[in-house]
């Protein structure tokens with residue numbers, strides 16, 4: 351759901367946003383009081399408004415009633431430090447769905463939002479939530495970008511996919527799929543963040559294939575510096591509500607931006623080559639993920655450029671790094687196929703159809719989409735169908 355939260359208290363805003371984002375809602379936070387409700391309802395048309403800082407005076411309910419009357423598709427949930435029976439009754443009469451204490455206990459907030467979501471019209475509650483996959487190389491040149499780009503291509507055969515290049519300074523993901531420069535980049539979207547909605551996001555991407563959009567990295571390092579973690583967070587959150595898959599190509603630097611993305615990703619994909627230095631780095635990375643409290647089930651490492659002639663194979667690597675067999679993928683080394691694709695500036699599946707690596711990428715895409723649902727009915731699906 352698209353949820354607008356309003357509170358005079360920044361700590362409350364932050365906590366609530368965290369609870370709701372974790373449950374895949376699109377959250378917009380506004381600092382202030384109930385008087386902001388009508389303007390926000392008009393501008394954002396959220397599915398739900400969560401309004402904090404209501405005292406128990408029924409006279410406070412005037413802006414609430416204005417919103418519930420004018421925007422019947424927007425549900426309202428109030429947070430109120432003290433609740434008198436009279437206030438509760440008046441709130442219900444004003445069209446409020448639920449009243450919770452303030453600050454709202456996270457579990458109670460999540461449950462109330464869930465109850466409200468269950469009663470929304472079908473189109474809203476059924477809105478598809480895309481899978482976010484974050485790719486990161488365990489060492490430079492591991493193939494993280496190459497795999498993210500080519501898996502995106504394979505997934506886009508039956509899903510809508512957005513690939514976001516988060517190597518802000520030296521991003522090159524687009525070059526693996528497409529020749530030519532992007533008309534706009536992540537830096538342009540970040541700069542105009544107030545315009546962010548699904549159509550602005552789609553318009554800022556390069557349409558590499560009907561269902562594959564790429565949001566390219568900024569063209570120069572100065573623009574890259576203007577991109578902040580908050581910008582990227584908002585972009586990825588919106589993208590996940592509109593695309594089936596959002597693939598993030600992270601660089602080697604684990605800065606606050608990258609950590610924010612790893613927090614969001616359902617699939618964390620560290621990519622390593624079969625050599626000792628890479629395995630050591632991967633070990634550090636996995637230990638860090640453990641310390642950050644990420645469940646192991648989100649980790650899906652890839653051993654790239656596996657060659658049967660190598661001493662180190664997947665079995666050896668797994669012995670050192672652990673995780674269940676089904677969490678790992680081994681991708682074959684295919685220098686000629688890869689070079690031909692890079693030289694042609696096109697996806698591997700197009701330049702080396704039927705090769706071992708192209709088959710592996712197709713199988714990977716297939717494994718990610720059991721019971722592939724061709725039509726999630728979202729805004730972008732309609733857009734893609736028209737395209």
Ligand SMILES: Nc1ncnc2c1ncn2[C@@H]1O[C@H](COP(=O)(O)OP(=O)(O)OP(=O)(O)O)[C@@H](O)[C@H]1O
Pocket residue numbers: 486487489490491492493494495496497517601602621654655681682683684685686688689692707
């Ligand atoms: N399976 C593969 N077989 C053969 N070559 C590969 C394979 N995967 C990647 N490569 C080669 O490795 C090179 C580096 O890959 P890539 O740019 O994806 O690295 P990376 O992990 O993103 O590193 P960084 O972002 O630090 O530069 C590619 O240009 C490609 O030539």
Ligand SMILES: [Mg+2]
Pocket residue numbers: 487494495496517599600601
């Ligand atoms: Mg890279």
